[in-house]
Amino acid sequence: MAKPVSDRPTTTIEETKSILGDLIAFPTVSVDSNLDLVDYAANRFDACGAKVLVSHDASASKANLWATIGPERGDGIVLSGHTDVVPAVVDDWTSNPFEMREANGRLYGRGACDMKGFLAAALAMAPGFAASDLARPVHFSLTYDEEVGCLGAQQLVRELARQDIRPAVAIIGEPTEMRIIEGHKGCYEYTTEFTGLAGHGSEPDRGVNAIDYAVLYITRLLELGDELKQRPPPESRYEPRWTTVQVGRIAGGVARNVIAAHCTIEWEMRPVETRDADYVKAQLAAYCSEVLIPQMRVCAPQADIQTRVIAEVGSLETMQDNEARALIAELTGRDDADVVSFGTEAGLFQELGASAVVCGPGSIAQAHKPDEFITISQLQACLDMLDALKVKLSA
Secondary structure: OOOOHHHOOOOOHHHHHHHHHHHHHOOOEOOOOOHHHHHHHHHHHHHOOOEEEEEEOOOOOOEEEEEEEOOOOOOOEEEEEEOOEOOOOHHHOOOOOOOOEEEOOEEEOOOHHHHHHHHHHHHHHHHHHHOOOOOOOEEEEEEOOOOOOOHHHHHHHHHHHHOOOOOOEEEEOOOOOOOOEEEEOOEEEEEEEEEOEOEEOOOHHHOEOHHHHHHHHHHHHHHHHHHHHOOOOOOOOOOOOOOEEEEEEEEEOOOOOEEOOEEEEEEEEEOOOHHHHHHHHHHHHHHHHHHHHHHHHOOOOOOEEEEEEEEEEOOEOOOOOOHHHHHHHHHHOOOOOEEEOOOOOHHHHHHHOOEEEEOOOOOHHHOOOOOOEEEHHHHHHHHHHHHHHHHHHHO
16 A cells, blocks of 8 residues: 655755765766766665666776666666766866855756756655655666766666566656657767878878878768758758768877878767668778778778777657656646757667656756756756656555
């Protein structure tokens, strides 16, 4: 028999703010470990009787956490968020980025909106879920390295599939200002390495300049991007409507008078459709094997171009029947749903078989910036949604 609402723990905004301050104090930049934060969260889940699973990456310096409250059955609801944050250049901030500061209804700190605000709300609500007689299980997913390719979530969904744990609904709490997001583009990330032959800059024909070939590769990549821009899917709701490509970093060479033997570029695609990504990859592979590499090897047989996949995270596909969308609409009172161009872990849970939406506190406009913040009102709106979920599952 469900406990009366009055007997269940009440989560206050002050409790949530305190937890958020703790989470911000863990400097979980993607290049660093998140284990201290995971231990902190595991202890909180243990304290309220949750079943907790922690799984490490190959280096043992990163971990995912999966916690379950409620009955053991297959129609669970996932509250999912990533633990890592992007770097913070201290000189660009007006206060310590890893020490929460409150001012004018805002809570400042690296990760405040992206996305430790949602994690703080979920952790604060866990005792209330545990004290309720839930009709369905609630799962809490905390992952590593979302910011560098959803690496933790990819490991997590593989492990869940092996254990045949297949939740029915996934709510990814990325900052959407509590709007319901039912679709987003994929995020494909790559590093391409060019190996040429060094030599004196006065005799360029005696070497193979890796930078030159990287420039040719980038030119072809941008041509493909322009081509995709001319043929967006007619039904696309995204902004921009087409699959995008962009180069984020290029590094190579040692001096202006030395032929560059090595060059590396980091680039990405945001496909609206998987076939767009397949097309770009096929065109680039053919260009390398049929044009660039043969030219390079005239002078240097060992010259080469290699592309390494950092991540290929699929899109969140819009669905006519979407339990997650209907559930969040009921909990928040919103009847509209939108799509966004940025990527999340939602597509991975969708591939696992769950209906999924993105809905969380804070604005993506604040993410990755100095003086990142979340408003207290947004944090309260998230608590209200999670409290409504608790009541619904306990009815």
